[in-house]
Amino acid sequence: MIEGNLNGTGINFGIVTSRFNSTVTESLLSGAVDCLRRHGVLEEDITVVRVPGSFEIPTVARRLVEKKEIDAVICLGAVIRGETPHFDYVAGEVTRGVGNLALDSGKVVTFGVLTTDNLEQALERSGGKAGNKGWDAALAAIEMVNLLKNITD
Ligand code: INI
Numbered sequence: 001m002i003e004g005n006l007n008g009t010g011i012n013f014g015i016v017t018s019r020f021n022s023t024v025t026e027s028l029l030s031g032a033v034d035c036l037r038r039h040g041v042l043e044e045d046i047t048v049v050r051v052p053g054s055f056e057i058p059t060v061a062r063r064l065v066e067k068k069e070i071d072a073v074i075c076l077g078a079v080i081r082g083e084t085p086h087f088d089y090v091a092g093e094v095t096r097g098v099g100n101l102a103l104d105s106g107k108v109v110t111f112g113v114l115t116t117d118n119l120e121q122a123l124e125r126s127g128g129k130a131g132n133k134g135w136d137a138a139l140a141a142i143e144m145v146n147l148l149k150n151i152t153d
Contacts, residue, residue, distance in 0.1 A: 004147025008039035011145050013046050013138075014064035014073040020053035021078035024119070027126040028076040028112055028134030035138035054079050054113055055090050058097025065105040072108035072141040073101075076134050078126070081117045091115045108144040112137030 013036060017029045029048065036046055047070065051060050054077035064073045075098050081087040094113050102109035112133045116122045124130040 002147065002150050004143040004145070004150060006039055006139065006142050007146065008036055008041035008142045011041060011045065011142065012069050012071050013041060013141060014061070014067070014070045015046065015048045015076060015138075016051060016057050016060045016064065016073060017048065017076040018051050018054045018057060018078070021080055021119075021122065024078035024080075024114065024122045024126045025076055027123075028078070028114070028132065028137075031127060031132030031134035032074055032076060032112065032138040035135040036142070039139070039142050041142075053077075053090065054094040057094050057113065058101055061098060061109060062101055062105070065101065065107045065109065070107070072110070072145050074110050074134075074137050074141050075113055076137065077113040078122050079113065079115045080119055080122055081115075087115075108141050108148065110137040110141045110144065 017025050049060050057075050061073045061075050064070050079091040098111050114122050114125050125133050
């Protein structure tokens with residue numbers, strides 16, 4: 001059996017987070033950073049980049065995975081349906097872009113982008129009663145870096 005442990009010591013992370021719906025995304029960011037620190041990641045090994053909206057996340061995430069010192073990129077955003085069909089386009093593009101990057105880059109890329117019907121649901125998932133998806137995306141990144149190291153040729 002091959003597994004990845006949750007020791008983040010010595011791993012270097014990039015975090016891309018959107019400013020759109022910043023009440024939600026700043027909580028996702030706090031959760032992610034808190035998770036990394038509690039699992040042994042040094043402050044100096046975390047690079048945070050803010051982008052305007054979730055649509056812009058894949059562009060910057062790709063730039064970060066190209067940096068040789070970065071082992072994993074955590075993507076954080078909040079796409080809230082509200083009244084506009086814009087939601088479907090933005091949610092679709094960020095999901096596709098991050099997913100393609102995760103498969104194509106060979107590095108760990110995790111997805112902490114909320115797609116919810118309303119602000120209340122987003123708040124529940126960013127430190128409310130449904131936990132913090134930023135924390136979850138950070139934990140998944142630590143596990144995946146260690147897991148990939150353990151799958152040898
Ligand atoms: N960006 C988000 O991160 N969340 C949203 O809910 C959202 N909505 O609903 O419009 C949103 N739009 C902005 C988009 O991500 C881009 O920044 C913009 O289209 C410029 O490219």
